[in-house]
Amino acid sequence: MLSREHYDEASRLQIFSGCRPETVAMLLEGAFLHKFPEGIDLAKEGELPDFLHVVVSGGVELYSRYRDRETTIEVIGPPNVFIAAAVVLDRPHLKSARVIQPARILMLPAASVRKALLEDAAFAARIAVELATAYRAATKDLKNQKLRTGLERLANWLTRRDSETGSTHRIVIPFDKKVLAAQLGMAPENLSRNFATLARFGVKVKGARIEIGDPVALENLAKPDPLIDDPSS
Amino acid sequence: MLSREHYDEASRLQIFSGCRPETVAMLLEGAFLHKFPEGIDLAKEGELPDFLHVVVSGGVELYSRYRDRETTIEVIGPPNVFIAAAVVLDRPHLKSARVIQPARILMLPAASVRKALLEDAAFAARIAVELATAYRAATKDLKNQKLRTGLERLANWLTRRDSETGSTHRIVIPFDKKVLAAQLGMAPENLSRNFATLARFGVKVKGARIEIGDPVALENLAKPDPLIDDPSS
DNA sequence: CGAATTCCTTGATCATTGTCAAAGAGTCTT
DNA sequence: AAGACTCTTTGACAATGATCAAGGAATTCG
Numbered sequence: 001m002l003s004r005e006h007y008d009e010a011s012r013l014q015i016f017s018g019c020r021p022e023t024v025a026m027l028l029e030g031a032f033l034h035k036f037p038e039g040i041d042l043a044k045e046g047e048l049p050d051f052l053h054v055v056v057s058g059g060v061e062l063y064s065r066y067r068d069r070e071t072t073i074e075v076i077g078p079p080n081v082f083i084a085a086a087v088v089l090d091r092p093h094l095k096s097a098r099v100i101q102p103a104r105i106l107m108l109p110a111a112s113v114r115k116a117l118l119e120d121a122a123f124a125a126r127i128a129v130e131l132a133t134a135y136r137a138a139t140k141d142l143k144n145q146k147l148r149t150g151l152e153r154l155a156n157w158l159t160r161r162d163s164e165t166g167s168t169h170r171i172v173i174p175f176d177k178k179v180l181a182a183q184l185g186m187a188p189e190n191l192s193r194n195f196a197t198l199a200r201f202g203v204k205v206k207g208a209r210i211e212i213g214d215p216v217a218l219e220n221l222a223k224p225d226p227l228i229d230d231p232s233s
Numbered sequence: 234m235l236s237r238e239h240y241d242e243a244s245r246l247q248i249f250s251g252c253r254p255e256t257v258a259m260l261l262e263g264a265f266l267h268k269f270p271e272g273i274d275l276a277k278e279g280e281l282p283d284f285l286h287v288v289v290s291g292g293v294e295l296y297s298r299y300r301d302r303e304t305t306i307e308v309i310g311p312p313n314v315f316i317a318a319a320v321v322l323d324r325p326h327l328k329s330a331r332v333i334q335p336a337r338i339l340m341l342p343a344a345s346v347r348k349a350l351l352e353d354a355a356f357a358a359r360i361a362v363e364l365a366t367a368y369r370a371a372t373k374d375l376k377n378q379k380l381r382t383g384l385e386r387l388a389n390w391l392t393r394r395d396s397e398t399g400s401t402h403r404i405v406i407p408f409d410k411k412v413l414a415a416q417l418g419m420a421p422e423n424l425s426r427n428f429a430t431l432a433r434f435g436v437k438v439k440g441a442r443i444e445i446g447d448p449v450a451l452e453n454l455a456k457p458d459p460l461i462d463d464p465s466s
Numbered sequence: 467c468g469a470a471t472t473c474c475t476t477g478a479t480c481a482t483t484g485t486c487a488a489a490g491a492g493t494c495t496t
Numbered sequence: 497a498a499g500a501c502t503c504t505t506t507g508a509c510a511a512t513g514a515t516c517a518a519g520g521a522a523t524t525c526g
Contacts, residue, residue: 045460046460064376064380064460065380066376066380066381066458066461067380067456069380071376071379071380073375073376073379084365085365085366085368085369085372086369088361088362088365089362089366089369091369091466092460092466094369094372094373094376094460095372117354117357117358117361118354118355118358119354120354121350121351121352121353121354121357122351124350124354124357124358124360124361125350125351125357127357127361128321128350128357128360128361128364129321129322131318131361131364131365131368132317132318132321132364133318133322134368135318135364135367135368135371136318136319136322136324136327138368138371138372138375139306139318139327139328139371140327141375142306142371142374142375142378143297143299143304143306143327145375145378145418146304146306146378146418147297147299147300147302147304148299149481149482149483150482150483176502176503176504177503177504178503178504185378185379186483186484187484187485188503188504188505189483189484189485189486189504189505189506190482190483190484191504192504192505192506193483193505193506195505196505196506207491207492207504223300225299227278227279227297227325227327228299233324233325382511382512382513383512383513384512409473409474410473410474411473411474419513419514420513420514420515421473421474421475422474422475422476422513422514422515422516423512423513423514424474425474425475425476426475426476426513428475429475429476440474440521440522
């Protein structure tokens with residue numbers, strides 16, 4: 001049950017914009033707004049979804065296992081929704097979710113979400129927009145994986161991250177390098193070597209802090225493409 | 234403009250099930266049902282979508298280019314929708330679409346689709362289901378790419394294709410091998426070599442015809458996982 | 467039918483990426 | 497501060513995958 005304060009905060013989230021007040025009330029009826037420390041698992045692949053999750057603050061890693069291998073599919077920050085597809089279809093999670101930066105998460109009961117879908121076109125349209133965005137992000141990631149080498153993926157991650165954080169040419173990796181490696185689809189050892197290679201292009205690495213000494217050279221190597229790298233396209 | 238006959242046929246498509254008759258009428262108002270020969274391009278990446286496409290029969294390849302490289306993202310058959318995400322968000326296509334088996338395609342005006350989303354919750358919910366399914370397929374593909382080698386992907390493609398076509402242990406590749414290679418994320422040369430390797434597991438190849446001589450051995454190698462390979466999960 | 471074309475396969479080689487092992491750097495704990 | 501721990505880096509090597517070149521097989525087209 002949400003406090004008055006939390007209720008107001010939650011109801012202002014983008015996911016509810018344009019929806020009927022009854023829909024919002026119904027969704028928030030059995031909702032929780034919880035704080036989770038780093039390391040907590042919010043969902044496990046193979047299990048059925050109980051809640052639609054909204055990241056209000058912090059960071060969540062979506063990852064997956066197969067045999068003895070594990071990879072990171074995505075790292076999510078506010079104000080993003082996750083587990084939406086599994087909730088809509090009432091199918092098992094394809095990915096596990098783990099908190100990697102202390103997070104506040106709004107959890108909406110899955111059954112209420114499916115009910116709201118059929119009753120409120122505005123909410124259904126919002127969910128459709130969420131899913132379309134997530135789908136496009138996954139498509140871009142697939143193109144990134146299939147059409148680029150590891151070095152190119154890293155170079156593009158750096159240029160994109162730089163532009164997203166004010167183009168100061170100074171970046172801080174906000175999580176472990178091994179998470180970045182998994183996200184970029186390479187072994188941690190290869191991430192190190194790729195960073196070493198980028199030194200020739202003016203990239204200096206000190207722990208999690210990175211300086212882009214020659215942005216033009218880096219961008220020249222990266223050859224970013226809006227249809228892969230622009231999150232808003 | 235659709236003939237009476239085509240109108241009836243179109244209105245029975247899954248995408249319209251549960252929708253209000255006015256919604257269906259509005260969507261079919263400016264719709265086309267066209268036949269396209271092999272090789273025709275239905276959409277080009279980077280361009281804005283005019284129509285939501287529904288494959289009524291035939292096959293469509295979704296592919297993408299970057300620098301001088303090209304890859305196949307997906308091959309689509311009936312009764313699937315494509316370009317839904319771009320239409321919902323009114324953003325440029327991330328993929329191009331090309332007919333690879335003579336196809337009948339129903340084309341719904343993009344603007345009508347976006348209008349219907351806001352007016353008919355049942356239609357919006359159906360689109361949400363389509364997008365959720367497509368998103369999950371992309372997630373599975375991403376896991377397939379990141380967690381498996383090329384040989385494993387091929388082995389799993391064979392076992393899956395076999396079970397989808399009646400488990401006769403005889404498969405026919407329904408398009409060029411180079412398309413299969415791109416779909417599986419490998420060079421055509423490597424597909425040939427991987428087939429050669431699979432001979433040791435009882436796989437015999439004669440042109441597009443494949444015989445799975447030892448299904449158990451193949452499945453043992455493939456180690457299929459429902460969270461990657463089961464299209465209905 | 468025969469020539470041209472495209473597709474597929476094979477061999478040789480190279481580039482990329484993963485694995486194993488060990489050492490260094492940083493963090494946390496006591 | 498010392499020790500334990502995890503994370504990261506580096507080196508050596510193996511596996512995987514791509515590229516180039518050439519030859520075969522199948523298909524298309526005149």
